[in-house]
Amino acid sequence: MNGPARLISVNDTPQRSAKAEQTRQSIIDAAMQLFRTKGYDKATMRAIADEAGVSIGNAYYYFSSKEHLIQAYYDGINAEHAEKAAQTLATATTFSDRLTGVLLAWVDVAEPYHEFAGKFFKNAAEPTSPLSPFSADSEATRLAAIDLHRQVIDGSDIKLAKALRAELPELLWLVQMGVVLFWVHDTSPGQQRTRTLVVQAVPVIDRALRLTRIPGVRGLVDDVVGLIRTIKP
Numbered sequence: 001m002n003g004p005a006r007l008i009s010v011n012d013t014p015q016r017s018a019k020a021e022q023t024r025q026s027i028i029d030a031a032m033q034l035f036r037t038k039g040y041d042k043a044t045m046r047a048i049a050d051e052a053g054v055s056i057g058n059a060y061y062y063f064s065s066k067e068h069l070i071q072a073y074y075d076g077i078n079a080e081h082a083e084k085a086a087q088t089l090a091t092a093t094t095f096s097d098r099l100t101g102v103l104l105a106w107v108d109v110a111e112p113y114h115e116f117a118g119k120f121f122k123n124a125a126e127p128t129s130p131l132s133p134f135s136a137d138s139e140a141t142r143l144a145a146i147d148l149h150r151q152v153i154d155g156s157d158i159k160l161a162k163a164l165r166a167e168l169p170e171l172l173w174l175v176q177m178g179v180v181l182f183w184v185h186d187t188s189p190g191q192q193r194t195r196t197l198v199v200q201a202v203p204v205i206d207r208a209l210r211l212t213r214i215p216g217v218r219g220l221v222d223d224v225v226g227l228i229r230t231i232k233p
Contacts, residue, residue, distance in 0.1 A: 024062045026052045028076075031069045036116035040066070040123055067130045067137065073113075074133075074141045080109040082148055095156035096206040099172065102152055103179055103198045107191055110183065114191060121184050133177060146173045158206070159213060163225045168209075171228075175205065 030051035034043035045066060049059035063069050081102075088101025110117070123131050130137035149172035153165065160168065183194045212221045 023052075023054060023058065027054065027059055027062055028069060028072050031066070032073070032113070032116075035119060039116075039119045070124075070131050071137060071141070074138060077106075077110055077113070078141045078144055081106045082144070084109055085148060089151055089155060093155070093157055094206075095153070095158035095209070096202050098152045098156050099149075099205070100198060100202045102148060103176060103202070104195060106176065106179070107183060107194055107198070110180075111191065114183070114186075118184050142173070145176065146170050149173050149176070158209060160209065161212060161218060161221060164209075164212060164221055167225055167228050 027048060031043065031048045034048055034051055038047070043066065045059055045063075046056050048066075048069070049056045052059065063072070084105040085102045088098060088105065092098045092101055123129055124133065126132065127134070129135065132138065133142055146169045150169040152172065153160075153168055179194060179198060182197055183191055186194045188194075211217055
């Protein structure tokens with residue numbers, strides 16, 4: 001991947017002028033730079049506006065808060081992830097290959113941002129924060145990511161009970177969140193340990209899911225699915 005990604009919110013309106021889009025992107029780029037060098041807490045909206053060469057009012061016109069800038073980051077990564085994952089989803093047919101390809105695609109597109117990801121992770125990890133991937137503010141991005149995992153299942157060779165199949169896309173997204181957490185703390189070159197985790201863990205998930213077709217295991221699966229549906233918000 002050459003250079004930083006161009007982060008575009010999924011909520012963008014196609015009617016935005018080229019100049020407005022350039023200004024908006026400049027604000028995002030400035031924010032990413034300051035998050036990287038100063039950390040999330042010290043990168044104020046005024047500092048971001050100064051870095052972007054726009055007025056503070058202009059910065060607030062495009063983004064009402066720093067949290068919305070991070071949402072733009074989330075949206076951009078999510079859109080790039082879907083685009084890169086499409087290459088795997090168009091060719092791979094086995095569940096293991098499809099899931100491995102989708103998870104590794106995320107590591108690939110996120111790599112340029114690894115150096116400062118940990119600096120705002122503490123904010124995203126706060127349950128009440130709008131930066132949390134589980135928050136209402138992140139719902140559109142979260143649902144799009146879950147849908148990507150639905151595509152992993154739908155185009156694969158795996159056979160599942162109907163109830164488990166319905167819940168599995170969200171469960172796979174939670175697996176992805178676990179990979180993200182590991183990735184944030186992964187200091188290996190190119191996050192190779194995260195890549196190894198994906199390559200070795202996915203076949204285990206694949207085998208475990210295929211075991212759910214065994215008659216003696218189906219009752220346990222039904223209990224697990226029932227538990228999941230009980231505790232979901």
